[in-house]
Amino acid sequence: xxxxxxxxxxxPGVRALDDVSLEFRAGEIHGLIGENGAGKSTAIKIxxxxxQPDRGEIVLEGEPVRFADFRDSQRRGIGIVHQELQxxxxxxxxxxxxxxxxxxxxxxxxxxxxxxxVAREHMARVGLDAPPxxxxxxxxxxxxQLIQIAKALSAKAKLxxxxxxxxxxxxxxxxRLFALLRELRDQGTAIxxxxxxxxxxxxxxxxxxxxxxxxxxxxxxxxxxRDPAASGSNPIRPAELVSMMLGRECNDDHLGQLSPDWNTExxxxxxxxRLGKVEGVSLVLHRGEILGCYGLxxxxxxxxxxxxxxxxxxxxxxxxxxxxxxxxxxxxxxLYRHRMGYVSENRKEEGLLxxxxxxxxxxxxxxxxxxRAIARCINADRxxxxxxxxxxxxxxxxxxxxxxxxxxxxxxxxxxxxxKWLAADCDILIIDEPTVGVDVGAKQQIHELIWNLAARQGxxxxxxxSDLPELVRLVNRLLVFRQRRIVGEVRDIDTKKKSYAExxxxxxxxxx
Amino acid sequence: xxxxxxxxxERVGFGQRDWVSGRTLGLIxxxxxxxxxxxxxSPNFLTQETFFSQSRYVAFYLMVAMSQAVCxxxxxxxxxxxxxxxxxxxxxxxxxxxxxxxxxxWVAVPLVFLIGPLTGWLHxxxxxxxxxxAFIVTLSMMFVYMxxxxxxxxxxxxxxxxxxxxxxxxxxGGWLPYMLLxxxxxxxxxxxxYRNTVLGRRLLATGSNAEAxxxxxxxxNRMVVVAHVLSGCxxxxxxxxxxxxxxxxxxxxxxxxxxxxFAVAIIGGTGLxxxxxxxxxxxxxxxIFKLIQHSLVILKINDNYSNTVLGALILLAILVDxxxxxxxxxxxxx
Numbered sequence: 001x002x003x004x005x006x007x008x009x010x011x012p013g014v015r016a017l018d019d020v021s022l023e024f025r026a027g028e029i030h031g032l033i034g035e036n037g038a039g040k041s042t043a044i045k046i047x048x049x050x051x052q053p054d055r056g057e058i059v060l061e062g063e064p065v066r067f068a069d070f071r072d073s074q075r076r077g078i079g080i081v082h083q084e085l086q087x088x089x090x091x092x093x094x095x096x097x098x099x100x101x102x103x104x105x106x107x108x109x110x111x112x113x114x115x116x117x118v119a120r121e122h123m124a125r126v127g128l129d130a131p132p133x134x135x136x137x138x139x140x141x142x143x144x145q146l147i148q149i150a151k152a153l154s155a156k157a158k159l160x161x162x163x164x165x166x167x168x169x170x171x172x173x174x175x176r177l178f179a180l181l182r183e184l185r186d187q188g189t190a191i192x193x194x195x196x197x198x199x200x201x202x203x204x205x206x207x208x209x210x211x212x213x214x215x216x217x218x219x220x221x222x223x224x225x226r227d228p229a230a231s232g233s234n235p236i237r238p239a240e241l242v243s244m245m246l247g248r249e250c251n252d253d254h255l256g257q258l259s260p261d262w263n264t265e266x267x268x269x270x271x272x273x274r275l276g277k278v279e280g281v282s283l284v285l286h287r288g289e290i291l292g293c294y295g296l297x298x299x300x301x302x303x304x305x306x307x308x309x310x311x312x313x314x315x316x317x318x319x320x321x322x323x324x325x326x327x328x329x330x331x332x333x334x335l336y337r338h339r340m341g342y343v344s345e346n347r348k349e350e351g352l353l354x355x356x357x358x359x360x361x362x363x364x365x366x367x368x369x370x371x372r373a374i375a376r377c378i379n380a381d382r383x384x385x386x387x388x389x390x391x392x393x394x395x396x397x398x399x400x401x402x403x404x405x406x407x408x409x410x411x412x413x414x415x416x417x418x419x420k421w422l423a424a425d426c427d428i429l430i431i432d433e434p435t436v437g438v439d440v441g442a443k444q445q446i447h448e449l450i451w452n453l454a455a456r457q458g459x460x461x462x463x464x465x466s467d468l469p470e471l472v473r474l475v476n477r478l479l480v481f482r483q484r485r486i487v488g489e490v491r492d493i494d495t496k497k498k499s500y501a502e503x504x505x506x507x508x509x510x511x512x
Numbered sequence: 513x514x515x516x517x518x519x520x521x522e523r524v525g526f527g528q529r530d531w532v533s534g535r536t537l538g539l540i541x542x543x544x545x546x547x548x549x550x551x552x553x554s555p556n557f558l559t560q561e562t563f564f565s566q567s568r569y570v571a572f573y574l575m576v577a578m579s580q581a582v583c584x585x586x587x588x589x590x591x592x593x594x595x596x597x598x599x600x601x602x603x604x605x606x607x608x609x610x611x612x613x614x615x616x617x618w619v620a621v622p623l624v625f626l627i628g629p630l631t632g633w634l635h636x637x638x639x640x641x642x643x644x645x646a647f648i649v650t651l652s653m654m655f656v657y658m659x660x661x662x663x664x665x666x667x668x669x670x671x672x673x674x675x676x677x678x679x680x681x682x683x684x685g686g687w688l689p690y691m692l693l694x695x696x697x698x699x700x701x702x703x704x705x706y707r708n709t710v711l712g713r714r715l716l717a718t719g720s721n722a723e724a725x726x727x728x729x730x731x732x733n734r735m736v737v738v739a740h741v742l743s744g745c746x747x748x749x750x751x752x753x754x755x756x757x758x759x760x761x762x763x764x765x766x767x768x769x770x771x772x773x774f775a776v777a778i779i780g781g782t783g784l785x786x787x788x789x790x791x792x793x794x795x796x797x798x799x800i801f802k803l804i805q806h807s808l809v810i811l812k813i814n815d816n817y818s819n820t821v822l823g824a825l826i827l828l829a830i831l832v833d834x835x836x837x838x839x840x841x842x843x844x845x846x
Contacts, residue, residue, distance in 0.1 A: 311727070335729035342727060350727050353720040355787060364717055364728045367710040377708035420728065 001026045001190040002047065002078070002159050007056035009042055016042040019056070020216045022209055024159050029181060029191040029225070031205030033198065035245055035466065039214040040194050044163055047192075048080050049073035079152025083164040087136050087144050094119035094132035097151045122150040126180055142173035149180070153189075160184065161192040166200060167298070178204050196296055198245075198511055199483075202238060210244040217244045239508030246468050246504060255451040257494045258476050260289035265323070266428055266460045267340075269304070272317030277303040279484040280317075285428070285462055290454045292471035292493075293464040294507070295481030301464045302345065303484070305430045308462075309334040309342040321428070335365055338428070341421025343414075345433035345464070351417035352405050359387040359401040361416050365424035390419035394449055411442020415449065422453070429453070432464040447473055468507070472500045480510050532792065535781050535836070539796035546803040554810050564687050566802055568680070571695030572753055573798035576769050577776035578702065579746035581794055584777060585706075586739040587719040587786030588646040592635065593747050594769030595657035600627050600751035602661045605670025605761030617676040625748050631657075632744025636737030646736075665763040672755050680757025691753055695795070698749075702791040715739060719786025768819075775822050776801050779829045801825075 002024045009017040017039045024030050034040050045051040047058070049067030057064045060076060067073040087096050094116050095102075103114040119132050128146040130139060136147065145165060152160055162181075166174040181204065185191055195201050201208055206225050210217040220236040264287040272281045278300045285291050293301040306312040308319065310328035319326055321338045334340045344350035353361055363370070363383045370382040387401040394415045398408055405416055414434055421429055431450060435443040451474055453459040465471050471478050472493060480488040488510040490503055498506075532540075551558035576593060583590040607613045607620035615623075631653070638649045683689040705712035717725040718735040726732045750769070755761045780797030781790050808821060 309727075330729075330731065331727055332729040332731060344724075344727055349721075350723045352724055353717055353787075356717070356720050360713075360717070364713075364725070364730070367713055371710060375708075376710075377704070378710060378713065380708070424729075 001061060003059040004043070004047070005057050005059060007043070007046060007053045007058075009046060009051060009054050016214050017046070017053075018214045020211065020214070021056075022216070022219075024190040024192050025207075026158070026190045027185055027188050028207060029185050029193055029205045031201040031208040031222075032192060032194045032211065033196060033201050033208060033241065033245060034211035035196065038211040038245075040196075040211055041163065042214070043211065044080070044161055044192075044194060047073065047159075047161065048078055074155055074157075077156055077158035078161065079149075079155060079157025079159065080161045081145060081148040081152060081163065081165055083167055087147055089137040090135060092133045093123070093128070093130055093136055093139070093147060096136050096147050097122055097154055099151075101154065118154070119150075122154045125153060126150045127176075140173070142169050142177065145169065145177065146180075153184075157189070159190040159192060161194070163194045164196070165193070166195070166197065174200065197298075198238060198241060198296075202236075202241075208236065208241065210241060212245060238511050239505070242508050242511060243501075243504050254494045254497060255447060255473055256455065258288065258290060258451075258455050260454075260476060261287040261458070266321065267308075267462070268318075268320040269308070270318040270320070272304065272307060272319065273315045274303060274307055274312060275315055277312070277484060278307065278314070281481075281484075281486055283479060283486065285460050287460055288454050288458045289477075290450065290461045290463050290475045292475035292478030293462060293481055294466070294468060294471055294478050296466060299481035300484040300486075301481050302432055305342055305432055305462070305464060308430060309340065311342075335421075335424060335426065336368070339424070339426045340428040340430070341365070341424060341426035343417050343421065343429065343431040343434060345436060347413055347417045352413060354406040355404060357402045358391065358396065358398050358405055358408070358416060359384060361405050362387040362390045362401075362419050362423050365420050369424075386423050390416075390423050393422070394419050395445070409438075409442065411438040411446060414438055414442070414446055418446075418449065427458070428460050428462075430462045430464070433466065434463070435465075435467065435470060443470075450474060468504060469500050472498070472503050478503075480507055482510060533781070533790065535833075536790055536793040536796060539780070539793060539800060543796055543799050543803060546800065546807065550803065550807055550810060553807075557806070557810075560687065564683070564689060564692070566806070567692045568689050568757060569802045569805075570795070570798045571689070571691040572750055572757075573772060573776050573801055574695045574698065574795055575746050575750035575753065576773045577780060577782075577794045577798060578698065578791065579743045579750065580773035581777040581780070581782040581789050581791075582702075582715075582739050582742045582746065583646070584782045584784060585719045585786060585789040586715050586736055587722060588639065588736060588739060589650070590635070590740065590743045590773075591647070591650040591770060592631065592654045592657060593743070593773045594766035595654040595661075596628065596631050596744055596747040596766075597751040597754075597769055598661045598763060598766030599631075599657045600624050600748040601755055601761045601765040602665045602670075602763050603627060604672065604752065604755050605665070608672055608676065609670035609761070610673060612670060614673075617673070621676070621752060624752065625745070628744035628746070628748035629741045630744070632741035633737060635744075636740035639740070640733035640736050661763050667763060669760045669762040671760050672758075674759070676756050677759055678756070680753055680755070681759075691757065694749070694753070698746075699791045699795050706789055706791070711738065716787050716789070719783075719788075771819060771822050771826075772801070775826050775829075778826050781833075784830075 004020060004022045007017055007020045020039065020043060032040050032043065042051065046053050049070050049072050065076065097119045098115050103111045103118065105111045116132050123132065126146045126149050128143060128150060130143055136144060165177060169177065181191055193201065193205055202222060204225055205222055207219060208222050209219040222236045265284055266287050267285040270282045272278055281300060281304055283291065295301050307314045308328065310330045310333055319328065326338060328334045328338065348354060363386050366386055367378055370379045370386065371377065372379050384401060391398060391401060396412050396415045396419065398412060405413055408416065434446050434450065438446065450461060450463065454461050463471065463474060476494050478490050478493065479486045490506050493503060547558065579593045580590060603624045604620065605612065607615045607623060608617060635649055635653060638644055639646050679690055706716060714730045715735050715738065717730055718732045722732045751765060754765055776797045777794060779800055780794030782788060782794065804825065805818065808818065
């Protein structure tokens with residue numbers, strides 16, 4: 001149906017796609033998997049004409065084509081269902097489906113009868129059970145998704161691309177979506193399914209291709225998608241896919257051996273539940289330990305972190321900090337009472353005051369402590385000293401403490417968001433995906449920084465990461481999160497000098 | 513988040529090194545030029561007398577604009593600036609008016625003052641607890657208050673007893689109006705707050721990036737409430753000053769405050785997206801605003817056109833900021 005041949009695409013400083021070839025066949029569901037930044041969304045944007053490839057060609061039904069823009073690709077039978085549900089909330093279901101092809105009669109008046117009838121046909125095809133004149137606003141995420149699929153099909157899409165379609169669906173809704181996709185496949189539609197959830201890709205896709213760092217790693221047939229009984233003779237192994245996804249050239253070096261104080265528990269989490277987010281998670285963090293939390297997005301790691309810092313409530317469970325049972329109701333409490341800090345994975349949105357100077361960002365959590373006793377105002381000299389200390393200690397590269405954080409590099413911004421908690425004297429740190437979007441050199445520095453905090457300063461760190469090599473380099477133990485639970489633990493990573501390959505072999509069965 | 517790309521220390525409030533930002537210096541310069549031009553055009557403009565009598569307007573505009581600016585600084589806005597002022601005016605008339613309750617100013621004024629923090633608290637709570645946009649909340653409340661004041665007053669003005677005229681009309685040594693003194697005190701206190709206190713800094717951090725501020729342990733909801741409480745206080749202060757100065761409490765007081773509050777705050781360099789506020793800049797904005805009004809008189813432009821000028825001024829101020837940002841590029845300092 002559609003082939004990508006040797007497609008390359010670069011953006012300033014990044015090679016997003018490097019000689020990638022993919023084929024989407026009629027009557028086949030083709031899964032595209034890879035980590036964040038592997039090139040999945042760039043590939044989709046090229047197929048849908050949003051980006052033009054630098055090199056390579058797109059072949060549509062045997063003919064090389066060039067999509068001028070998004071509309072052009074749609075006209076030629078490419079349909080896409082986005083991750084963010086792109087519907088018009090205040091229009092009816094029928095209008096949403098028919099928005100670009102409203103039937104008119106004379107003088108541009110919309111023929112609502114015909115429009116609704118056609119819409120109803122498409123709704124029936126995707127099994128969307130809602131009145132066509134209902135406003136979309138009140139529909140569920142799954143229904144909105146069906147609208148998008150119906151819309152794509154009504155445009156006679158021969159290739160239907162779905163980008164992370166299940167991220168806003170419940171499991172039940174996802175299963176129904178899969179049934180529909182199988183049906184469409186059997187009717188001869190080519191389907192491209194982009195996801196980083198291995199489980200669902202294995203359950204659904206007939207062929208699975210892996211992208212990593214913008215390169216095509218490999219493609220495997222998945223017989224069990226059509227016939228679960230075939231799994232014995234299936235040429236595909238989940239473990240193999242995991243290592244294809246992760247197996248970038250990584251050096252197995254451990255930064256060194258941590259010496260946690262195994263007798264001092266600083267944080268104990270017991271059976272923490274938040275419905276639909278975290279289902280019975282328990283863990284213990286020791287003084288001077290880096291405890292890895294490995295898993296995919298939505299597996300419950302960040303969700304647990306948000307509970308620990310008081311951003312979200314837990315439905316049940318127990319949290320003990322330095323031996324005392326605690327209830328944490330706000331970030332202020334976790335910070336000022338328990339000296340626990342959270343370095344957010346979205347540093348720009350949640351971690352930093354981008355328009356403000358480095359000084360402010362580093363000192364924001366210590367203002368109450370550096371207040372002059374009588375005048376009650378912030379001691380400016382101490383504020384500057386606090387900031388300068390962190391700039392030196394973390395080797396933050398900035399022209400000065402008055403520099404706006406916006407102008408720092410990703411790596412240095414990350415140091416600032418870690419430094420904020422160090423300045424506030426936190427000795428429990430929850431660090432979430434610290435090296436997403438930073439370059440290789442900065443990554444190394446941040447790794448050293450995190451490691452030193454635990455090894456030299458006795459900080460206790462809960463390190464959340466989807467980057468397995470990163471965890472292997474830094475941690476002693478790691479917990480594997482899957483589907484909102486902890487499903488396994490890998491111990492003695494640094495003491496027994498386990499290599500990345502060994503650790504990933506240990507983890508792979510957990511994803512079977 | 514789009515904000516001028518330059519670091520303007522005094523305006524950001526986070527800075528402590530420069531007392532006056534480049535932008536505010538620009539305003540001072542501009543005000544100077546206007547004054548010189550106007551005294552050339554009209555020889556009796558620059559007398560000590562005009563200067564100090566006009567300074568009452570400046571004080572009044574500062575209050576009105578601060579009422580808006582404190583909300584803008586946390587990333588909100590407040591459309592009730594004038595409506596709260598008008599409610600306060602009517603309350604003042606009811607409590608103090610000779611034919612009304614006839615209370616002593618020392619009782620009535622503090623009571624009326626309470627209207628500011630109470631309404632502000634209410635707005636803040638509705639915005640943060642019920643999670644309704646500040647625009648909608650203050651828009652609706654504006655009409656609630658406007659209806660109340662018309663209903664209660666029936667459109668009639670109350671007289672303010674002479675015993676309370678001193679605040680608006682009095683002065684020290686016959687030339688330094690009390691109103692200007694109050695304005696200077698407000699200028700000093702708010703500058704200090706935003707520059708040096710934990711509360712002020714937290715207000716600015718909330719305006720800068722509420723999400724990040726909350727995850728840094730700042731109770732951002734409380735900051736929004738505080739901003740609206742402060743806003744209410746400035747509104748009633750403006751109302752009390754105005755009534756005392758005019759010697760009566762007219763219900764239509766406040767009708768034109770909203771546009772003034774935006775115009776002066778924006779000319780004064782308050783960021784529309786939060787986190788940027790300069791009380792000194794706003795003070796200069798108030799002076800410039802008064803000078804421009806005065807120049808309309810000199811140019812014999814009909815007073816009925818003043819709103820047109822105001823609206824255009826707001827856009828002009830924003831465009832000038834854009835241009836500054838553009839020419840400064842990403843360069844620091846100013």
